[in-house]
Amino acid sequence: MTTPLRTRPTVIQRLAYVVGRPLPPQMQDWVRNDILGPGGVRRYLLRWNVPVIPLLLLFLLIPGPVWIPVSMMMLLLLPWMYFSVALMSIWQRHRLQQHGLDPDLLSAKEQARASREREDYERRFGRAA
Numbered sequence: 001m002t003t004p005l006r007t008r009p010t011v012i013q014r015l016a017y018v019v020g021r022p023l024p025p026q027m028q029d030w031v032r033n034d035i036l037g038p039g040g041v042r043r044y045l046l047r048w049n050v051p052v053i054p055l056l057l058l059f060l061l062i063p064g065p066v067w068i069p070v071s072m073m074m075l076l077l078l079p080w081m082y083f084s085v086a087l088m089s090i091w092q093r094h095r096l097q098q099h100g101l102d103p104d105l106l107s108a109k110e111q112a113r114a115s116r117e118r119e120d121y122e123r124r125f126g127r128a129a
Contacts, residue, residue, distance in 0.1 A: 018047055022098050031099045035092050036109055044092065048084040052077070 005026040009017060017023055023031055034040060056077055059069035093103040 025100060028099055028101055031095070032101055032105065035095055036105060040092075041088070044088055045081075045084060049081055052080055 006024075007027060008030055009023055009027055013023055013027075017031075034043065056073040059072045060066075062069045062072070089106060093106055096103045096105055
């Protein structure tokens with residue numbers, strides 16, 4: 001008797017996936033949904049920004065007024081968050097390609113969103129002549 005192929009990762013596979021390891025080919029649908037599905041942007045931002053917070057909290061051990069370590073944390077956290085947002089599509093494209101999926105799926109998602117917005121605009125305001 002053969003064991004059915006898993007379509008969802010185990011806890012160990014999920015941890016490996018979070019740190020950049022690819023999943024087996026039978027989990028492509030799960031990967032596609034993780035990257036492009038509802039909540040994909042939120043999951044990406046949490047995976048990039050939450051692990052930095054404990055390191056930044058070490059600044060609170062610096063003696064002196066609280067505003068000094070807090071400002072030092074902000075000097076690091078704000079650019080970190082900015083670059084994580086700026087590089088999101090590049091990382092998503094890489095992850096899709098790493099799992100054997102078409103990286104143009106990101107473009108298709110953006111085109112579908114733009115098409116919906118245009119249709120909504122034309123429905124509300126009519127076509128400009």
